[in-house]
Amino acid sequence: MVDGRLLLDGGAPLLPHLRRVGVEAGDIEAVFLTHFHGDHTLGLPPFVLHRVFVDQRPLTFVGPAGLEERLEALWAVSWGPDWRRVMRPKFKVKYLTARPSGRVAGLKYETVKLDHGTSGCNGYRIHVNGKVIAYSGDTEPTAPLDKLVDGADVAIVEATGPGDVFSHMSWEAAASLKKRHPKTRFLFNHVYSGTVPGAVKDLQVLEV
Numbered sequence: 001m002v003d004g005r006l007l008l009d010g011g012a013p014l015l016p017h018l019r020r021v022g023v024e025a026g027d028i029e030a031v032f033l034t035h036f037h038g039d040h041t042l043g044l045p046p047f048v049l050h051r052v053f054v055d056q057r058p059l060t061f062v063g064p065a066g067l068e069e070r071l072e073a074l075w076a077v078s079w080g081p082d083w084r085r086v087m088r089p090k091f092k093v094k095y096l097t098a099r100p101s102g103r104v105a106g107l108k109y110e111t112v113k114l115d116h117g118t119s120g121c122n123g124y125r126i127h128v129n130g131k132v133i134a135y136s137g138d139t140e141p142t143a144p145l146d147k148l149v150d151g152a153d154v155a156i157v158e159a160t161g162p163g164d165v166f167s168h169m170s171w172e173a174a175a176s177l178k179k180r181h182p183k184t185r186f187l188f189n190h191v192y193s194g195t196v197p198g199a200v201k202d203l204q205v206l207e208v
């Protein structure tokens, strides 16, 4: 979450998690999607259900090309014919293909194409209250990742696991990325193996 109103990807079970960290699901104005892998998108359907029936404030999705087609297919899989017939007409949604730079929900952003799997991943630099937040989604530790985090105040970057992590960044590569950008505060996420001393707990809120 950024500023209580932007969501960066939507893989987790969003409604219970948002409630537990004190965020009102209807307050979210925009969702930035880095790519369409299930661990980044499959928490979205119940959140969309909420935005269709409970809180109908407008919502914007920003993401890679094919965004509308991919997400509408996900909603259709989730609810079958009732999606188009009953729910879609109530859903105040805008789908925006991310541009190299643009504005969403009153905030400036830039997109950096990162290396991840076959279709790649959109990293975003978002300008909030005079600060820059960089968010990688999933990526190998290649040159575009350095471009993404360069000069950012805060970088939320994946560090999947120790050793060889296919199409992702290892802990070792994450440590050297951090060393190359000493002025940036790094928050590492997407950890799927191993344990890290001093790591935050699930659903712990960090004020940055």
Ligand SMILES: [Zn+2]
Residues within 6 Å of the ligand: 035, 037, 116, 138
């Ligand atoms: Zn992925």
Ligand SMILES: [Zn+2]
Residues within 6 Å of the ligand: 037, 039, 040, 138, 190
């Ligand atoms: Zn992932």
